[in-house]
Amino acid sequence: MSYLSLTEVQKRFGEFHAVQDFNLSAEQGEFVSFLGPSGCGKTTTLRMIAGFEQPTSGSISIKGQDVTRVPPNRRNVGMVFQSYALFPNMTVADNIGFGLKVRKRPPDQIKKRVAELLETVNLPEKGNRYPYQLSGGQQQRVALARALAFEPQVLLLDEPLSALDAKIRVALRHEIRSIQRQLGITTVYVTHDQEEALSLSDRVVVMSEGRMEQVGTPFEIYNFPSTAFVASFVGTLNVLPGVVADAGRGELTIAGQPVRLASGFEGSRGREVKVALRPEMVSLGAATNGQNQLTGKVSDVSFLGSIVRMRVALGGEGGPVVVCDEFNEPTLKLPNLEDTVTVNFPQDGPLVLDPKAPVESVEELIAEA
Amino acid sequence: MNDTRPKSVLTRLVSWVIFVGISLYFLVPLFATFLQSIKPKPNGVPDPTLAYRTVLGLQGFYVGLGYSFAIGVITILISLLIIVPTAYWVRLRAPRLRPVVEFVTLLPFVIPPVVYVFGLIRTYGSPPFLLLATNTGSDTVLVGAYVILSFPYMYRAVDTGLAAIDVRSLTEASQSLGAGWTRILLRVILPNIRTAILSGAFLTLAIVVGEFTIATYLARNWAFGPYLSLLGRTQPYTPAVVTLISFALTWIAMLLIAFIGRGSRTRVQVAGAR
Numbered sequence: 001m002s003y004l005s006l007t008e009v010q011k012r013f014g015e016f017h018a019v020q021d022f023n024l025s026a027e028q029g030e031f032v033s034f035l036g037p038s039g040c041g042k043t044t045t046l047r048m049i050a051g052f053e054q055p056t057s058g059s060i061s062i063k064g065q066d067v068t069r070v071p072p073n074r075r076n077v078g079m080v081f082q083s084y085a086l087f088p089n090m091t092v093a094d095n096i097g098f099g100l101k102v103r104k105r106p107p108d109q110i111k112k113r114v115a116e117l118l119e120t121v122n123l124p125e126k127g128n129r130y131p132y133q134l135s136g137g138q139q140q141r142v143a144l145a146r147a148l149a150f151e152p153q154v155l156l157l158d159e160p161l162s163a164l165d166a167k168i169r170v171a172l173r174h175e176i177r178s179i180q181r182q183l184g185i186t187t188v189y190v191t192h193d194q195e196e197a198l199s200l201s202d203r204v205v206v207m208s209e210g211r212m213e214q215v216g217t218p219f220e221i222y223n224f225p226s227t228a229f230v231a232s233f234v235g236t237l238n239v240l241p242g243v244v245a246d247a248g249r250g251e252l253t254i255a256g257q258p259v260r261l262a263s264g265f266e267g268s269r270g271r272e273v274k275v276a277l278r279p280e281m282v283s284l285g286a287a288t289n290g291q292n293q294l295t296g297k298v299s300d301v302s303f304l305g306s307i308v309r310m311r312v313a314l315g316g317e318g319g320p321v322v323v324c325d326e327f328n329e330p331t332l333k334l335p336n337l338e339d340t341v342t343v344n345f346p347q348d349g350p351l352v353l354d355p356k357a358p359v360e361s362v363e364e365l366i367a368e369a
Numbered sequence: 370m371n372d373t374r375p376k377s378v379l380t381r382l383v384s385w386v387i388f389v390g391i392s393l394y395f396l397v398p399l400f401a402t403f404l405q406s407i408k409p410k411p412n413g414v415p416d417p418t419l420a421y422r423t424v425l426g427l428q429g430f431y432v433g434l435g436y437s438f439a440i441g442v443i444t445i446l447i448s449l450l451i452i453v454p455t456a457y458w459v460r461l462r463a464p465r466l467r468p469v470v471e472f473v474t475l476l477p478f479v480i481p482p483v484v485y486v487f488g489l490i491r492t493y494g495s496p497p498f499l500l501l502a503t504n505t506g507s508d509t510v511l512v513g514a515y516v517i518l519s520f521p522y523m524y525r526a527v528d529t530g531l532a533a534i535d536v537r538s539l540t541e542a543s544q545s546l547g548a549g550w551t552r553i554l555l556r557v558i559l560p561n562i563r564t565a566i567l568s569g570a571f572l573t574l575a576i577v578v579g580e581f582t583i584a585t586y587l588a589r590n591w592a593f594g595p596y597l598s599l600l601g602r603t604q605p606y607t608p609a610v611v612t613l614i615s616f617a618l619t620w621i622a623m624l625l626i627a628f629i630g631r632g633s634r635t636r637v638q639v640a641g642a643r
Contacts, residue, residue, distance in 0.1 A: 052541055072544040079545040085538035089560035099546035143542075150547065 003028040003186050004049070004154055009058035011044050011210075018044045020210045022058070026203075029184040031177065033197035036207035037233070042190045045207075046156050049188060051075050062153050078147030082159040084139045086131040092118070092142050093127035099150035117145035120179060137168040144176065148183065155180070155187045161196065173200055194234050198222060206230045228353060231276055238277040240320050242352070244269055252352070255314035259292045262348035274353040279309065281349035282324040284335070286342045293344045294322065298335045308334065312343055399616065406609035420606035424614070427607075433596035434578070440508070440592070441577035444515040445570045448523045451516070453566070456527045457558055460536045474524040477517055482582040489514055490586065507587050514583050519573040526572065530565020531558075567629055571622040579615060 002025035009022040019041040026032045034042035047053040049060060051072030059068045067075050078099075086095050096117055097110040105113075118124050121141040131139055140160055147155060157176070161169040177200050180187050191197050197204050198218040206213040206221060206229075213233075214226045225231035232239070242259070245251040246269065250261035254275060267273055287293035296314040299321060303309075308326050313319045324343050326332060335341050407417035424430055452474075459466050477485075493500040493510050500506035536558070543553040559566070581594035589595065597615070601608035 050541070050545060052544070072541070073547050073549055075545075076547075077545060079542065081538050081542060083535055083538050085535065085542035087539065087542070087557055087561070088534070089557075089563075098543075098548075102547040102552065146542075146546065156545075 002026060003030070003063060004188070005061045006045070006049070007059050007061075009045070009048060009055045009060065011041070011048060011053060012056045017210050019048070019055075022212060024205060024212075024215065026186055026188070028186055031180055031187045031189065031200060031202045033189045033191060033201040033204045034207055035191060035194060035197040035204050035234070036213075037192060039209075040207040041210040042192075042205075042207050043158055046158055046188060046190045049154065050077055050079050050156050076150070076153050078150070078152035078155045080140070080143045080147050080155070080157045080160045082162055084131070084136075084143045084163075086139055086142055086146070088131055090130075091127065092123065092129050092131070092134070095131070095142055096127075096146045096149050098146065103150060113149055114145075117149055120148075120182075121145045121175070135168075136164050137172055140164065140172060141175070144179070148179070148185070153186070155185045157187065157189045159190055159192070162191070162193070169196075176200070198234070206234065208233070228276075231351075236279050236323060236325075238275075238279060238282070238322050239353070240275045240277065240314070240322060242273045242275045244271045244273060247271075250347070254294060255296070255319045257294050257314065259294070259350070260290075260347055261350060261352070262346075265352045267352070276351045276353055277322070277345060277349055279323040279325040282322060282343050282345045284310070284324060284326060284341060284343055287344040291344045291346050292349075293342050295340065295342050296322070298337055298339045298341055301334055301337065303328065308332065310335070310341075312341060399613075402609045402612050406606060406613060409606050420610045423604070424600075424607050424610045427600075429591065429596055429600075430611075432591055433593040436589075436591055437578045437580075437584075437593035438574070440512055440515065441574040443512050444519055444577050445523075445573050447512065447516050448519040448573060449566065449570070452520065452523045452527050452569075453559070453562075454554065456524060456531055457536065457554065460528070460531050461540055470524070474520040476520075478521055482518075482580075483586070485514065485517075486583045486586040489583075501587065507589065511584065511587050511589055511592075514587075515573075515577050515580065518576060518580070518583075519569075522572040522576065523569040526565045526569030527562060530562030533565075534558075534561045564626070564629065568626050571626050575619050575622055578618065 004024075004026040006022050006024045009019060010017070011019040022041075022045055024032070034045060036042050044053060048055050051067070051070060055068060059066055061067060062075070062077070087098065090098065093111075093114045096114045100110045100113060114127065115124075118127055121144055123138060123141055123145075126134065126138065126142075131142065134142065140163075143160070160176070161172055164172065173196055176189075189197070189200060198221070201218055203215060204218055204221045205215045208229050214221060214230045216224070216226075221230060221234055225234060231237050240254050242252045242254045244267040245253055245258070247267040248264045250264045252259055252261070252273065252275070259275070265273075294312075294314050296312040296319060297316050298310060299313045299317075300311040301308065306328055308328050310324045310326070311321050312324060313321050322343060406420050409416050409419040411419060455470065459470050489510055490501065492498055493506070500510050539557050539561070540553055543557050548556070578593050579597075580592070581598060584590075584592035585595045585598075590599070597608070597611050600611055
């Protein structure tokens with residue numbers, strides 16, 4: 001039996017379906033992320049697990065016990081909020097010890113546990129400070145310690161890092177994962193940041209318009225997106241217009257230039273298709289060893305830290321744009337804007353999507369191929 | 370760019386003129402009252418402290434002040450018991466009801482006290498709700514009336530305090546930590562709106578202590594307001610002293626609010642690194 005289970009959960013606000021047919025089973029100690037754009041229902045689902053919202057139908061159980069109608073203060077679920085929600089009138093130590101005080105633990109036990117948690121979140125000297133005396137990152141660490149203090153059955157995190165700056169965000173997410181692994185606590189994490197979800201989670205639930213689009217490991221979600229939405233939302237995706245030349249032999253044209261895929265696909269000659277291609281599959285330079293190559297004009301070059309992202313208008317200005325990522329290294333020779341360049345990609349890189357049925361399973365297409 | 374400086378000087382000058390004008394409008398009558406209070410010349414010899422000694426020697430002054438103060442404290446407690454949970458609940462669960470609640474709490478501004486008190490006398494002066502026949506009953510009606518009168522001040526103060534904190538997140542954080550409603554209100558919400566509650570309380574106290582119409586018509590003539598009026602009609606210089614004392618009490622109350630609110634720890638960084 002799974003540790004945390006949501007069965008056929010639905011939530012309606014009047015006529016609006018915030019969450020539909022949500023089914024999830026998480027094992028003890030698993031780290032699950034809900035990933036999706038704003039308004040996709042991920043926070044509503046989290047709030048239903050916390051007990052702040054009642055499902056319109058369906059059930060939620062923790063450790064085999066149905067908690068669908070159990071009030072939030074009796075669920076034994078810890079929650080970390082985007083706005084930290086620390087009690088401004090209490091010191092850091094009092095904030096962390098609040099849940100234990102509610103549970104009427106002896107003062108010496110509370111003191112010991114608070115000290116332990118302050119160590120865990122790397123704030124051993126800050127117990128006597130007030131929240132306003134701490135930085136955003138420190139406040140969120142305190143919020144995490146507070147949520148963990150009473151040893152909850154499930155830890156819920158609602159976009160806990162989105163109010164922090166980029167560097168602290170990365171550092172803190174590693175800390176969260178490390179603490180979660182150390183304590184082995186079942187965790188549900190809500191985020192709209194795909195990098196966060198992919199780097200932290202054992203499994204990711206991608207959501208859109210109140211529905212689960214796909215549930216899988218970060219590897220599965222990124223490499224085998226089951227819907228066009230997942231493919232476009234997770235990572236950057238080139239979707240190029242193609243025309244079928246010989247589907248059986250995997251031949252088509254993109255911007256009038258021939259492309260050959262590793263295997264055939266379905267489609268009659270002259271039919272328009274969409275070709276999905278990850279930027280990291282595309283490299284600058286002419287093709288070697290039977291790779292595909294396309295020629296176009298550079299329309300943009302941007303530095304993204306460890307990678308350099310180039311946009312190439314295939315066949316010249318006004319043509320479909322392919323995004324190409326190169327690792328940023330000192331020997332990299334970057335083209336100038338308007339330069340004519342050739343890009344290459346392997347035959348097994350692209351996936352062919354049917355433009356009239358855009359939400360067809362990409363995974364199935366791969367399997368068929 | 371060139372006319373920025375002259376404009377700025379002009380703005381500052383106008384600001385100062387307005388400030389000095391308003392200060393004079395406020396301070397000149399106060400100073401005149403003070404001069405009046407030190408004017409007594411018994412037997413032709415000036416005695417500046419006579420009126421002060423007279424007032425402080427009157428037993429009725431202390432009785433009136435004590436009575437009104439006690440009524441004020443009871444009023445504040447009842448008003449808080451009604452207003453704090455209401456304002457909290459409206460902010461948390463029924464934000465759409467806010468305009469309705471605001472309107473209801475503003476009614477004491479719309480209904481003149483004399484109309485209000487006649488309504489009270491008519492309702493509680495005869496059966497089946499005969500309360501005005503006894504002192505306790507009359508005091509109860511007086512407190513009830515003052516509770517209603519305090520609503521605009523208390524609700525606004527408390528609501529402003531609640532607006533300054535993230536009521537929903539703090540409530541949900543407390544709930545997720547296992548706290549029930551009573552603990553959330555007493556340990557989390559109230560301490561964080563302490564200053565707002567104090568300002569509402571002191572405003573209520575100031576209004577109750579100086580209130581005249583309702584206390585008079587409910588035959589509470591020993592209350593501070595009616596007593597001051599009586600004093601003004603019977604003694605020449607003492608009203609000035611009593612006015613100054615009332616001012617002093619109000620100012621002390623305001624200084625207390627400022628002093629207690631000074632160490633407020635409700636400041637919280639909502640987001641971003643420091």
